[in-house]
Amino acid sequence: MKRPGVALDGLAIGTAVFLSGAVLLGVEIAASRVLAPTFGSSLYVWGALIGVVLTGLAVGYWLGGTLADRWPSPYLFVGAIALGAGLVLLIPVVDSWVLEQVVAWDPGPRLDPLVASILLFGPMSVVLASVSPIAVRLAARDIARLGRTAGRLFAISTAGSIAGTFATSFWLVPEYGTDQVLAFGAVVLLTAAAVVSLLQRLWLPGAGLVAAAGAAVLAVGALAPETTGTVLAGSAARNWSPLYREREVHTPRKLDPAEIGLGGEGFTIREARDTRYHRLLVVEDDESRYLRFDSSFQSGMYLEDPFRTRFSYSDYLQLGLAYDPGATNVLVIGLGGAAVQKRVWRDFRDARVTTVELDPDVVDAAHRWFAFPRDPRLPVVVDDGRRYLQRTDDRFDVIMVDAFYSDGVPFHLTTLEFVRLLRDRLEPGGVVATNVIGAITGGSSQITRALWKTYASVFPTVELHPVYEGPSDRRSDDIRNIILVATERAAPSTARLAASWEETRRARAPRAPDLRAAIRDRYARDVVTADVPLLTDGYAPTDALLIG
Numbered sequence: 001m002k003r004p005g006v007a008l009d010g011l012a013i014g015t016a017v018f019l020s021g022a023v024l025l026g027v028e029i030a031a032s033r034v035l036a037p038t039f040g041s042s043l044y045v046w047g048a049l050i051g052v053v054l055t056g057l058a059v060g061y062w063l064g065g066t067l068a069d070r071w072p073s074p075y076l077f078v079g080a081i082a083l084g085a086g087l088v089l090l091i092p093v094v095d096s097w098v099l100e101q102v103v104a105w106d107p108g109p110r111l112d113p114l115v116a117s118i119l120l121f122g123p124m125s126v127v128l129a130s131v132s133p134i135a136v137r138l139a140a141r142d143i144a145r146l147g148r149t150a151g152r153l154f155a156i157s158t159a160g161s162i163a164g165t166f167a168t169s170f171w172l173v174p175e176y177g178t179d180q181v182l183a184f185g186a187v188v189l190l191t192a193a194a195v196v197s198l199l200q201r202l203w204l205p206g207a208g209l210v211a212a213a214g215a216a217v218l219a220v221g222a223l224a225p226e227t228t229g230t231v232l233a234g235s236a237a238r239n240w241s242p243l244y245r246e247r248e249v250h251t252p253r254k255l256d257p258a259e260i261g262l263g264g265e266g267f268t269i270r271e272a273r274d275t276r277y278h279r280l281l282v283v284e285d286d287e288s289r290y291l292r293f294d295s296s297f298q299s300g301m302y303l304e305d306p307f308r309t310r311f312s313y314s315d316y317l318q319l320g321l322a323y324d325p326g327a328t329n330v331l332v333i334g335l336g337g338a339a340v341q342k343r344v345w346r347d348f349r350d351a352r353v354t355t356v357e358l359d360p361d362v363v364d365a366a367h368r369w370f371a372f373p374r375d376p377r378l379p380v381v382v383d384d385g386r387r388y389l390q391r392t393d394d395r396f397d398v399i400m401v402d403a404f405y406s407d408g409v410p411f412h413l414t415t416l417e418f419v420r421l422l423r424d425r426l427e428p429g430g431v432v433a434t435n436v437i438g439a440i441t442g443g444s445s446q447i448t449r450a451l452w453k454t455y456a457s458v459f460p461t462v463e464l465h466p467v468y469e470g471p472s473d474r475r476s477d478d479i480r481n482i483i484l485v486a487t488e489r490a491a492p493s494t495a496r497l498a499a500s501w502e503e504t505r506r507a508r509a510p511r512a513p514d515l516r517a518a519i520r521d522r523y524a525r526d527v528v529t530a531d532v533p534l535l536t537d538g539y540a541p542t543d544a545l546l547i548g
Contacts, residue, residue: 012199013135014156016081016192020131021160023185024124026168027088028053030185031121033178034091037412037537038099039113040358040384043276048114049121056125064130068137074200077134078193080127082209085189087124092179095120128189132157174544177536187217270369275361282369289369291337291362296405299337299370306371307346313435313467313481314339315513320398320433321348322501322515323487325508327397327431328352333385333413334403335362338372345378347512354396355380356388358403386412386421395427401434409542414451415535419458423488432459432486438546440466440523442477446532447545451484453529459486464523476523483518494519 031049032041039045067076102116136150172181190213197206267283267290274280278293284303288310291299300310309315317340321327328351332341335357344353357363360382366372381388385403399422403413412418422432432455438448448464456462467481468474492500498519505512533539 010139012196013077013139014153016077016196017132017135017153017157018160018163019188019192020081020084020128021157022164022167023084023088023189024053024128024164025161026164026172026185027091027121027124027182029165029168030173030178030181031117033173033411034095034120035099035113035116036410037386037415037417038103039116040387040412041410042113042358044110045113048117052114052117052122053125056122057129060126060129060131061133063126064133065137067130068134072137074138074196074202075205077131077138078197078200078202078205078209080131080134081189081193081196082205082212084124084128084131085186085193085212087127088182088189089186091120091124092182174541177539179538187213271365273361275359277359278362280359280361280365282365289337291365291370293405298405299339301337301339301370307343309343309513310339311481312469313483314343315515316465316467316481316483316518317400317402317433317435318344318347318513319465319483319485319515319518320400320431321512322497322504322519323431323433323485323489323492324397324429325500325504329394329396329427330354330398330400331356331394331396331425332400332402333388334401335366335372335380336402337370338366339370340400340402341378342370342372343513345373345375347509350508352377352379354394356383356385358382358384386418389418389421389425392425395425395430397427397430399426399430399432401432404435404437409447409546411535411540411542412537414454414542415537415540416454416457417537419455419486422486423458426488429489430487431489432484434484434486436482436484437479438482439479440464440476440482440527444477444479447542448482448484449527449529450532450535450542450545452527453532454535455484455486456529457534460488461491462486463491464527465518466521466523467518468521494522 028049032045035045035049064080098119099116102112102119105115106112107115132154135153136146139153140146140149168181172184176184190209194206194209194213197203197209267285269281269283270289271282272280281292283290283292287303289301289303290297299314302308302310321330321344328348330344330351330353332353332355335341335355338355341353341355344351355378357380363380363382367374372378385401401413401422403410419432426432434451434455436448436451439445440448452462452464463485465483465485466476467483469480473480498516501515501519505514532545533541535542
């Protein structure tokens with residue numbers, strides 16, 4: 001039995017459906033980069049994005065099927081694709097304003113990213129989801145083959161979604177700016193709609209769509225990321241308003257230790273839990289206790305002496321105090337096992353050390369398992385480090401950034417906008433000390449050199465202090481902890497810096513660590529940056545830079 005209506009060319013309709021699915025999921029991946037500078041990359045953000053897109057699929061499938069039965073026309077098919085392209089292209093135009101309105105309203109840490117996701121990505125999801133059921137209605141030539149036609153087109157759409165996910169995650173986002181990726185998606189959709197229009201001899205809509213695709217191509221070029229100059233326009237130049245009040249404590253789900261897979265590594269599991277952000281484990285051997293997030297160890301403590309240095313990098317972060325020997329007000333972004341905080345608290349009795357930690361479960365673990373004191377000189381704020389800096393008016397003598405992992409970098413804590421925020425929250429002559437994981441030269445150095453380039457665009461003095469673990473550990477192309485120090489002061493010579501630190505230890509902090517080796521090993525050569533990008537909110541390919 002034949003079905004009434006207009007049938008479209010099979011190849012054209014299949015290609016259009018494939019591309020619509022690809023763009024829909026590609027936008028979902030890119031959307032995380034739109035939201036992260038404001039809301040971070042928490043479970044709430046990803047849950048909001050996935051939930052909004054799935055809701056859009058459900059609504060779009062129903063709406064598309066209803067409209068296709070009422071108006072089975074190629075105009076409807078082409079119009080849905082074109083409207084979806086327009087909504088995708090609109091995202092980088094309105095995202096700053098939308099996010100600022102959500103921040104001003106501030107319905108809470110769960111609803112903030114959900115509301116923003118609905119407003120920015122909900123309409124696009126509904127419209128692009130409607131393409132497949134419209135295509136099924138127009139492609140069905142025979143009622144007896146309707147099921148096969150529907151199955152084929154939805155399979156093509158899903159294949160497109162898979163391709164869009166991989167292309168966006170593995171290539172587009174690492175290589176191009178977020179706004180450019182969104183504009184590229186709009187170009188793809190407009191081109192597909194134009195081709196279908198011309199094949200169906202819809203000359204006027206086809207001509208209009210060709211012109212629109214050309215304009216979108218120009219938008220792609222206009223939104224291209226700047227890798228050697230100043231800040232991008234649009235979303236890369238956002239001035240985010242202050243966000244959240246302190247978050248409530250989350251009650252974790254306890255895990256069966258048998259699930260963790262550490263039995264063969266010689267560790268006793270003290271605690272394991274899923275938090276909003278990590279799989280958190282506290283494990284220990286005969287002499288030390290360690291904090292582990294997912295697959296990487298974050299911090300350690302000797303069981304017999306909780307203040308003794310377990311990993312050298314935690315002492316090296318006190319280089320911030322060496323460059324500003326009179327510092328008394330310190331901010332640390334990232335807590336881990338509190339190795340840095342409790343050592344500065346003990347060694348400098350006149351210092352106040354404020355910590356900003358994203359995960360309340362990490363705070364709980366630090367107090368419970370890592371001898372992190374509860375003391376008025378050790379206040380803790382549960383928040384994202386960037387959000388905290390946006391909403392506080394406090395100024396600090398030293399800011400330590402210890403929020404990077406060996407297998408991941410929170411990109412919104414690497415960008416030019418973030419570094420400018422660090423500078424604005426320093427007292428005159430203040431110092432930033434950032435713990436970087438990478439190499440200084442060679443194939444694994446790209447993330448280090450990109451961070452150096454970004455900090456050097458804000459601070460006149462940027463120095464690198466690699467953390468060497470022994471006489472044989474001196475290769476500049478090996479991956480290691482590197483303390484990046486940035487300040488508006490002129491850098492003292494290593495001899496003068498070492499002498500100043502020894503005087504600080506003698507007069508003020510006799511138990512402070514000996515940093516003579518850390519100072520002596522300051523990297524003295526030029527850092528090559530021509531082949532690495534200036535990191536911005538619009539373009540920060542940190543995942544690609546990590547793998548070289």
